[in-house]
Amino acid sequence: MSQDLLRLTDVTIEFGPPKKPIRVVEGVGFSVAKGESVGLVGESGSGKSVTSLAIMRLIGGRVVQGRIELEGRNLLDLPASALPEIRGRDIAMIFQEPMSSLNPLMTIGDQIGEALLLHGWRDRTARRDRTIEMLHLVGIPNAEGRLGAYPHQFSGGMRQRVMIAMAVACAPKLLIADEPTTALDVTIQAQVLDLMKKVRRELGMAILLISHDLGVIADVCERVIVMYAGRVVEEADIRTILTRPQHPYTRGLLRSVPRRNHEAERLYQIPGSVPPAGSVRQGCPFRDRCELSVSRCAEEMPPMFRFGSSQSAACWVTAAAEGVAQAGAAA
Amino acid sequence: MTRYIVVRLLDAIPTVLLVLTLVFVAMRILPGDPAVAALGDFATPEQREAFREKMGLNAPLWQQYLTFVVSSLTLDFGVSMMNGRDVLGLIAYNLPYTIELTIASVLLGVVIGVPFGVWAATNPNRAPDSAMRGFSLIGYAVPDFYLGALLLIVFSLNLGWFPINGGGEGFLDRMHHVFLPALTLAFIKAAFLGRLTRTALLEVMGRDYIRTARAKGAREPRVIYRHGLRNALLPLTTGLGLTTLTALSGSVAIELVFNRPGLGKLLISAIAERDYAVIQGGIVVFALFVVAINLAMDLVYVLVDPRIRVS
Numbered sequence: 001m002s003q004d005l006l007r008l009t010d011v012t013i014e015f016g017p018p019k020k021p022i023r024v025v026e027g028v029g030f031s032v033a034k035g036e037s038v039g040l041v042g043e044s045g046s047g048k049s050v051t052s053l054a055i056m057r058l059i060g061g062r063v064v065q066g067r068i069e070l071e072g073r074n075l076l077d078l079p080a081s082a083l084p085e086i087r088g089r090d091i092a093m094i095f096q097e098p099m100s101s102l103n104p105l106m107t108i109g110d111q112i113g114e115a116l117l118l119h120g121w122r123d124r125t126a127r128r129d130r131t132i133e134m135l136h137l138v139g140i141p142n143a144e145g146r147l148g149a150y151p152h153q154f155s156g157g158m159r160q161r162v163m164i165a166m167a168v169a170c171a172p173k174l175l176i177a178d179e180p181t182t183a184l185d186v187t188i189q190a191q192v193l194d195l196m197k198k199v200r201r202e203l204g205m206a207i208l209l210i211s212h213d214l215g216v217i218a219d220v221c222e223r224v225i226v227m228y229a230g231r232v233v234e235e236a237d238i239r240t241i242l243t244r245p246q247h248p249y250t251r252g253l254l255r256s257v258p259r260r261n262h263e264a265e266r267l268y269q270i271p272g273s274v275p276p277a278g279s280v281r282q283g284c285p286f287r288d289r290c291e292l293s294v295s296r297c298a299e300e301m302p303p304m305f306r307f308g309s310s311q312s313a314a315c316w317v318t319a320a321a322e323g324v325a326q327a328g329a330a331a
Numbered sequence: 332m333t334r335y336i337v338v339r340l341l342d343a344i345p346t347v348l349l350v351l352t353l354v355f356v357a358m359r360i361l362p363g364d365p366a367v368a369a370l371g372d373f374a375t376p377e378q379r380e381a382f383r384e385k386m387g388l389n390a391p392l393w394q395q396y397l398t399f400v401v402s403s404l405t406l407d408f409g410v411s412m413m414n415g416r417d418v419l420g421l422i423a424y425n426l427p428y429t430i431e432l433t434i435a436s437v438l439l440g441v442v443i444g445v446p447f448g449v450w451a452a453t454n455p456n457r458a459p460d461s462a463m464r465g466f467s468l469i470g471y472a473v474p475d476f477y478l479g480a481l482l483l484i485v486f487s488l489n490l491g492w493f494p495i496n497g498g499g500e501g502f503l504d505r506m507h508h509v510f511l512p513a514l515t516l517a518f519i520k521a522a523f524l525g526r527l528t529r530t531a532l533l534e535v536m537g538r539d540y541i542r543t544a545r546a547k548g549a550r551e552p553r554v555i556y557r558h559g560l561r562n563a564l565l566p567l568t569t570g571l572g573l574t575t576l577t578a579l580s581g582s583v584a585i586e587l588v589f590n591r592p593g594l595g596k597l598l599i600s601a602i603a604e605r606d607y608a609v610i611q612g613g614i615v616v617f618a619l620f621v622v623a624i625n626l627a628m629d630l631v632y633v634l635v636d637p638r639i640r641v642s
Contacts, residue, residue: 056546058542058545058546081550084545084548084549084550085548086548087545087546087547087548088546088547088548089548092546092547093546095539095542095543095546097539100538100539100540101539101540101542101543102540102543103540103543103544103558103561103562104540104562104636104637104638105561105562105635105636105637106558107637114544114547114549115547115548118547118548118549119548150637150638152637152638163543166543166547167546167547
C-alpha cells in the first residue's frame with residue numbers, strides 16, 4: 001500500500017453545535033492510488049460531497065476522528081496556514097456549478113494565471129504561455145484571444161472546461177471532481193467526461209470523481225466506492241460493481257440507471273429516502289429501505305465483508321449467503 | 332459600453348426636466364406674494380406691480396415656465412431679491428465649500444466604514460461584529476447636528492485643535508476647517524457603509540467562486556480582498572451614491588452648526604429672507620448635483636462590473 005496517494009481512515013465528520021453534533025460522515029475509509037481514477041457514488045445526503053470537501057479541508061463541519069493522508073502525511077494535522085500550499089498544487093478540485101464557480105469580475109486568463117501564480121509561477125510570460133496551453137488542452141477554441149474574456153461570455157460547458165484548466169494548471173497529483181457534469185446538458189456531459197479522461201491521461205493525475213450517477217462513474221473510473229448515509233457500504237472495481245454488486249443499495253442504484261433497451265418499463269426506484277443525517281444510531285442505515293433485511297440488520301452495523309480480491313461490502317445478508325469473511329480479517 | 336453611457340446620459344434629461352418642473356411648481360404654490368416678501372408690507376401697489384413686471388411674474392404661466400427652464404439650463408438664475416447680487420455668483424462662491432465637505436465626508440466615511448465592515452464580516456457573530464453593530468446603532472441614532480455641536484465643543488472650544496467657524500483660506504487651512512464638519516457627516520456614513528460592507532461581503536463570501544479561490548490555494552487575505560471585496564463593490568457602489576446624496580442634504584444642518592459657507596447655508600438664509608431667486612437657483616443646482624451623482628454611479632458600475640460593459 002506504499003503507492004497510495006490518498007488514504008482516508010475511519011473519517012468521521014460532524015456538523016452543528018459541538019454539544020449536539022450531527023454526524024454526517026461516519027467511519028469512512030478508502031484509498032486512491034497514484035494515477036488511479038476512483039468514483040464516489042451515492043444519493044444526495046450520502047456524505048460524498050462532505051467527504052470530498054474534507055479532503056481539501058474546505059468544510060464548515062468538524063472532522064472529529066480519523067486520518068486523511070496524502071502520500072503518508074495526515075492533512076488533518078496540518079495548520080491552516082499550510083493548506084494553501086497543498087490546495088491547487090497537490091490536490092485540485094472542480095465543482096458542480098460551473099456557472100457560479102468562477103469569479104464574475106476576473107478574466108479567465110487572470111483566474112487560471114492566479115492558480116499558477118499562487119504556486120510559484122513568478123514569470124508573467126511563462127504563466128501566460130501555460131494558461132494558453134491549458135486552455136488548448138481543455139479544448140477552448142482560440143485560447144489566446146479568450147484570455148481577456150469574462151466568465152459570463154462562456155456557456156456552462158465552456159466554463160466547466162475553464163474550471164478544469166484552472167484546476168489542472170499546476171499538474172496536481174489528485175483532481176477531485178464534485179458532480180462536475182450534473183449541471184450540464186447530456187451532450188456536454190459526455191464531452192466534459194471525455195475531457196477529464198484526456199486530461200488525466202496527459203497529466204497522469206489521479207481522479208476522485210463524485211457523482212450520484214453510476215453511468216458517469218462507469219465512464220471515467222476504474223474503481224467505485226458506494227456511500228450511503230455517511231458510510232461506505234461497498235467498494236469494488238467498476239466491472240465487478242456493474243456485474244456482481246453485493247450490497248442491496250448498490251443493486252438498487254444499478255437497477256435505477258436508465259437503459260436504452262428497456263424503454264417501455266417504468267424505471268426502478270429505491271423505496272423511501274436517505275435517513276436524515278445522524279438519525280441512525282444503531283444497525284444498518286439502509287435496513288428500512290432494504291428488501292433483504294433481517295433482524296440482525298437492526299441491531300448491529302455490518303462491517304465490511306470481503307467478496308473476492310477487489311470487492312467488499314457491508315451487508316449481513318449477502319455476506320452470509322456468500323459465506324465470506326470480514327474485510328479486515330481476510331486481507 | 333458606449334451605448335450604455337449614451338443611454339444613461341439620455342436618461343438623465345427627463346430627470347432634469349422633471350426636477351425643474353417640480354421646483355417651478357413648488358415655487359408658484361408657496362403661500363405669500365414674492366412682491367410683498369421682497370418689498371415689505373408697506374410698499375405701494377404700484378411698486379409691487381412694477382416689481383412683478385420686472386421679475387416676469389405677470390407673464391402667462393407657460394411663458395414663465397419656459398423662461399425658467401431655459402434660464403435654469405443656461406445657469407442664469409437672475410439676481411437676489413434681497414441684495415441684488417448675481418445668484419450664480421452667490422452659488423459659485425458657496426458651492427466649492429459644500430463640494431469640499433461632501434467629498435471629505437464621503438472619503439472619511441469610506442476609510443472608516445469599509446475596513447470596519449470587512450473586519451466584522453470576517454469575524455461574524457464575534458466581538459468585531461458586535462462592535463460594528465453597536466457603532467452603526469450609535470451612528471444611526473445620533474443626530475448629526477448634535478454630534479457636530481459636541482465635536483465643536485470638545486475639539487474646537489475646549490481643546491482648540493480646530494477652528495470654530497468659517498471655511499478657511501488656502502488648501503491646508505480649508506482642510507483644517509473642513510475636518511470636523513466632515514467627520515460629523517462621516518460618522519453616519521461610516522455606520523451605513525460599514526453595515527453595507529459587512530452584509531455584502533458576508534453574502535459574497537458564501538459564493539461558489541470564493542470556495543474556488545480557496546481550492547486553488549489562495550490565502551485568506553487574497554480571498555477576502557481580491558475575490559470577496561471586489562464582488563462586494565457592486566452593492567457598495569450603490570450605497571456610496573446614496574450616501575453621497577445624503578451628504579449633500581446633511582450639509583445644510585452641518586454648515587449652520589459650524590457656521591461655514593456653503594450651498595446649504597445659502598439656502599437656509601434665502602428661505603428665511605424669502606429670497607425666491609436664490610432659493611430657486613440653489614435648489615436647481617442641488618438637484619442637478621443629485622442627477623450628476625446618480626449618473627456618475629451608473630458609470631462607476633461599468634468600471635466595476637464587466638457584465639454591464641458588454642451588454
